[in-house]
Amino acid sequence: MSDTITAVRAALLHFIADPAITGDQAYQYFPDGLLIVKNGYVDQIGDAEQLLPLLPQSITVNHYPNCLITPGFIDTHIHYPQTGMIASYGEQLLDWLDKYTFPAEMAFVNQAHAAEVAEVFLDELLRNGTTTALVFGTVHPESVDAFFSQAQQRKLRMIAGKVMMDRQAPEALLDTPDASYQQSKALIERWHQQDRLLYAVTPRFAITSSNEQLAKAGQLLQEFPDVYLHTHLSENTDEIELIKQLFPDAEDYLDVYDKHQLLGSQSIFAHGVHLCDDQCRRLAETDSALAFCPSSNLFLGSGLFDLAKMEKYGVKVGMGTDVGAGTSFSLLQTLGDGYKVSQLKGQQLSPLKSFYLASLGGAKALNLDSKIGNFAKGKEADFVVLDYQATPLIKYRLEHTTDLAEKLFVLTMLGDDRAVAATYIMGQLAYQKEKV
Ligand SMILES: [Zn+2]
The missing domain is CATH 2.30.40.10 (Urease, subunit C, domain 1)
Structure with a gap:
């Protein structure tokens, strides 16, 4: 040939x-x-x-x-089910989830709806020059089937997973530790390493997962060592307070995940806006990565990411749009916001560093730099x-x-x-x- x-x-x-x-x-x-x-x-x-x-x-x-x-461009944190509710007014993280996100995600019980949104979402990624993304589905396994089917047809390198969520959300969006384990396992067996597709075990964040469910996530990572772990970490101060109440035995937010063996070179945590030195050190020593999502952090009033601190500790960082809390699919716009966030931190995000973060830096964060970047x-x-x-x-x-x-x-x-x-x-x- x-x-x-x-x-x-x-x-x-x-x-x-x-x-x-x-x-x-x-x-x-x-x-x-x-x-x-x-x-x-x-x-x-x-x-x-x-x-x-x-x-x-x-x-x-x-x-x-x-x-x-x-x-x-490589987008290291984005939610495809939130495509239709981008630019929703007036709230910070926890209320924004209740008011806009959870109702939008309920519709993904219908696979035809999921397929329609996946198509719009992937069109939008390509229009913006994004060729690889780490993507949240919803709690419904059908949402991941719909997404991967479309991505496979387009020969894309994509990473995605079903949300694991067993509390602190509407009944219709909850699974159980066992069901989330079984459904994630079946999706891994169906999609992981098929063509260019890769699977991410995806507990939404520690607020919406019990210890039992986080343990199941850890079990999946043990059984399938080359799948990813994708979740949120330390985005908003009210969220951090609630974590303290829900996990009184944990030293800090990161420790909740650490206790369940969820840190490692295939683990990507979105945000990490309010991390102390110890948490940065722990991320670096476990080779875990952060997704810097400046547009989302500004939109939800979450806070200012400290890129210089992550450089100091050697934490891997990629860029994330975090649509729908991020207000653009464009990595260029996201880098523009990243520059402004850095200015407010008294730092300068250089244009070369920006383009690095959106390409090779993102590939390294996703441990995919032998293939892309x-x-x-x-x-x-x-x-x-x-x-x-x-x-x-x-x-x-x-x-x-x-x-x-x-x-x-x-x-x-x-x-x-x-x-x-x-x-x-x-x-x-x-x-x-x-x-x-
Ligand atoms: Zn997010």
Whole structure:
């Protein structure tokens, strides 16, 4: 069988390390680059002038002038069932869950509804250049079947799981420790490692899971060591107070999970806004990751994430939109909010670090950096084409700019889905912006 080769020409940027640690050595940049994909995997990158003569005559090069190609964005925390209730007014976390989230999630008992939302959700991810996400379902196993079916058809690398929740929520959304174990196990056996799909054991958060249920989550991780653990941690001060009442024996919020063996290199905790030094140290020593969700933290008034502190302790961090508490599917907008949150903490989130967090940093947080996150040879070729002329204002602002960091910064401040010219999955065009 002959090889399928795709060649794409534009400016090219990818990271090989964290720019906060290795500075300018952390990335490769080709102002006029060529990315060659063979059978869905990265084959070569470099200067277009050098690589073009080596390409067989029969290959058509997709040329994107005034564009930048980066690895596809990675969203390390998002809820697909909340697509239809994004931008719901007026509450902080616990009341927002009761008033908006739980009613929306009840509708997912119907698989046709779940399939419809999954389709809108995945369309929206691709329109925003997001090619991999760590995704919450609802308590209903059907929600995960619907999501994975759609993701599989689109050949996407996605991680998802059924919510485990046995208290502190409406009756219609509760399972039991046993039922959640059996249903999660059946979903793992059906979907985990099928094509590019991976499973995450997903207790919503410690408030809505009894000790018995958290123990079942730990048991699943023991029985299936390569599945993920995905939950929330230390988002809101009222939430933390309630955790203290519900788990009087735990030292702190993280310790509730730690006691059930839920920490490790496949564990991703969303938020971590209010963590003490000991909790940061414990996350780092267990190689657990945090999802930094600035838009959501601002929207729900939860607090300001301390990225510098996580860097100091060596905690893995990825970016999360946390839709529907996050107000955009766009990682560019989320990075813009991340910059503003850092400013309020007296820190500076550099544009290079931003793009690292949305690509290789996210891949490392998900322990998937051997497969995605940059353009190293052999990686899965998911990538996004960003348009430097996406809007009149972006075009005007960038007209006389040659500096890469400045261009990246403008994209995170002024860009959103309009800045995504195209999204490729395994070297194949999966989304293209309509020309207006
Ligand atoms: Zn969330």
